[in-house]
Amino acid sequence: MNTEIIKHNPFESMLDRFNKAADLLHVSDVLRQKLQTPEKIVKVNFDIELDNGQLKSFEGFRVVHSTVLGPSKGGIRYNTCVNLDEVKALAAWMTWKTAVNGIPFGGAKGGVICNPLDYSKAELERITRAYTSKLAHVFGPDKDVPAPDMGTGADEMGWLMDEFSKIHGKKMPGVVTGKHLKHGGSVGRVEATGRGVSIITLLALEHMKINPMGAKVAIQGFGNVGMYTALFLYEKGMKIVAVSDVNTALCNIYGLNIPELIVYYNENKSFAGYTKANVIQHEELLELPVDVLIPAAMENAITDENAGNIKAMLIVEVANGPVSSDADIILKSNHVLVVPDVLANAGGVTVSYFEWLQNSLNQKWDVAQVNFRMEQVLQKSFHEVFSTAELYTISPRIAAYVIALDRVAKKTEEQMGMDTVAGLQLNTLK
Ligand code: NAD
Numbered sequence: 001m002n003t004e005i006i007k008h009n010p011f012e013s014m015l016d017r018f019n020k021a022a023d024l025l026h027v028s029d030v031l032r033q034k035l036q037t038p039e040k041i042v043k044v045n046f047d048i049e050l051d052n053g054q055l056k057s058f059e060g061f062r063v064v065h066s067t068v069l070g071p072s073k074g075g076i077r078y079n080t081c082v083n084l085d086e087v088k089a090l091a092a093w094m095t096w097k098t099a100v101n102g103i104p105f106g107g108a109k110g111g112v113i114c115n116p117l118d119y120s121k122a123e124l125e126r127i128t129r130a131y132t133s134k135l136a137h138v139f140g141p142d143k144d145v146p147a148p149d150m151g152t153g154a155d156e157m158g159w160l161m162d163e164f165s166k167i168h169g170k171k172m173p174g175v176v177t178g179k180h181l182k183h184g185g186s187v188g189r190v191e192a193t194g195r196g197v198s199i200i201t202l203l204a205l206e207h208m209k210i211n212p213m214g215a216k217v218a219i220q221g222f223g224n225v226g227m228y229t230a231l232f233l234y235e236k237g238m239k240i241v242a243v244s245d246v247n248t249a250l251c252n253i254y255g256l257n258i259p260e261l262i263v264y265y266n267e268n269k270s271f272a273g274y275t276k277a278n279v280i281q282h283e284e285l286l287e288l289p290v291d292v293l294i295p296a297a298m299e300n301a302i303t304d305e306n307a308g309n310i311k312a313m314l315i316v317e318v319a320n321g322p323v324s325s326d327a328d329i330i331l332k333s334n335h336v337l338v339v340p341d342v343l344a345n346a347g348g349v350t351v352s353y354f355e356w357l358q359n360s361l362n363q364k365w366d367v368a369q370v371n372f373r374m375e376q377v378l379q380k381s382f383h384e385v386f387s388t389a390e391l392y393t394i395s396p397r398i399a400a401y402v403i404a405l406d407r408v409a410k411k412t413e414e415q416m417g418m419d420t421v422a423g424l425q426l427n428t429l430k
Contacts, residue, residue, distance in 0.1 A: 008299075008300045009085050011085040011088045011092070012325075013300075014092050014321070015036060016325040017328075017397060018035075018036055018401060019032075020398050020401070024402055025402060031412065031413070038091060039065065039066060039067060039072075040063070040138065041063050042062045044061070044131065045058070046131065048123065050119075051120050051122060051123060058131075060082075060111060060112040060131050060134070060135075061082070061084055062108065062109075062110040062138050063087045063110070065088070065094065065107040066095040066107050067144075068095075068106055068412050069099055069106055069408060069411055071141070071142050071145055072091075072105065072106040072107055072143070072144045073108060073177075073349060073353075074094040074108035076109075076147070076148070077109070077110070077111040077150045078115075078116040078124075078127075078151030079111065079114075079116075079150050080113060082113045086111070087110065087111050091108050093107065093341060093342060094108060095107030096342045096404035096408075097345075097346055098353075099404035099405075100342050100343060100401075100403050100404040101377055101378070102380070103349060105145070105349070105353060108144050110146060111149075112127060115151075116152070125159050128159040128160055128163070132160045136163075141356070145175060145176060145177060145352075146160060146177075147177045147348070147349070147352050150223065154179055154180045154190070157176045157177070157179045157180075158180055158183045161173055161175055161176045161183060164176070173359045177356055178355070179355070184355075184358075187367040188367045188374070189348075189354075191232075192374060193347050194224070194229040194230075195232055196345065197225070197294070197316060197347065198233050198236060199374075201229075201233060202236060203378075203379065203382045204382075207386060210314075212238050213237040213238075214239050216238075216239050216241050216290040216291050217233055217241065217291065218241060218251075218286070218293050219242070219294040220244050220249075220282075220286065220293075221245065222243050225345065226294070229318060230243055231262060239254075240256050241256065241288065241290060242280065242285045242290070243256065244271075244282060244285050245265075245271060248271040249281065249284065250274060251278050251279075251284075251285070251288065252278065286302065286306060286309075288312075290312050291312060292312055292313075293312035294318050295319050298322065299319065299320065299324075300324050301319065301322040302324065302327045303324040304330060307326075317340055318341070318345050321341060328395070332395060339396060340385075340400050342400050342404065343381055343382065346377075347378060385399050386399070388402060
């Protein structure tokens, strides 16, 4: 077996942080085992007919990690790298993310092993409908509520909702979030994760007493989240000096004109041919002399192999799990502050919750209301995480895990009547 894969297994990285927080909270072995084990793991296989008439088989997953705090919530990823350990880690991160942000959901995640760029829109619709019909017994507005993730967006969520509604014989918009507005989506959801990242980045810079005006930023990944993050930080006066997608990394040390670059990228579906920046190596982007580094693509962008070369003072984890647990140690000793994924990218799940609420209450909020409420949630979470980190002299990541674990563990004990288990020690957490 490839030791690199084992070393940077995202589920192992999640467990490593989980155990650090569980040690601090003196969580019993019984409870620890329960909290780290997914409630449900479903593997599905299905065939669809391609546009050329041939049949093609696909494999997919849905992992429900926890429903302790509410219906499980988490995106669906279409990517060739999707595998069970990745989905298990992503599902657990959703549990900690909703818990740390005080959102009454649990955690789940799903995925299909495929490259969405290889398929037509009609084929993607058939893939999504087939995946949904295999998982119709798992999903439900009060059971398990999917959302977009890498390789999926509002179209896939609309097909999922339609297929699920057909199977259940009635329209059920609340089964999924991240839908188009015409299907019951929320204003502000598409850009919510990026907007949330900009709020959290500015709070972190303020905490570090760094002026955001002109501060240099490098962003890996230019999909839904990376693109909006770049735009909102540019609008706040920050200098975005480098961006990348899976094919190309671009750099302009004087700062990229992000609105112009977005128009170019959307027209060409690529950075190729953009003349106002230099093409650099992908690894170089992560190691540029910038103030803020934003990995917004995949897990394990920063590991023990490159963590020592990072020059940014602040890393804002926009992807889920972009920093491996062995890299945490190197970054800490180099005084690089890492804002963890469960806090940094929580704008998306927060507005997903608002969408789900609007669906169940049959309401429509305006964009000012959505953005204002999201900002309130994120500001509260940021202050809770950073004050806990300072109080116990732990990293913001472990502080976020401690807060989340404390909430999920207490509720689990309550639900199971586990009064024999040793009580949590950090009861002073506000
Ligand atoms: P997306 O599919 O819209 O975009 C992914 C981007 O990453 C693309 O630009 C792709 O080209 C790029 N990419 C992939 N591999 C790369 C590599 N090796 N180097 C550089 N770029 C690479 O996905 P997204 O929705 O923007 O999600 C990105 C990350 O953010 C994922 O980790 C996802 O789990 C996380 N996230 C997304 C949301 C959301 O609301 N969409 C919310 C929270 C977290």
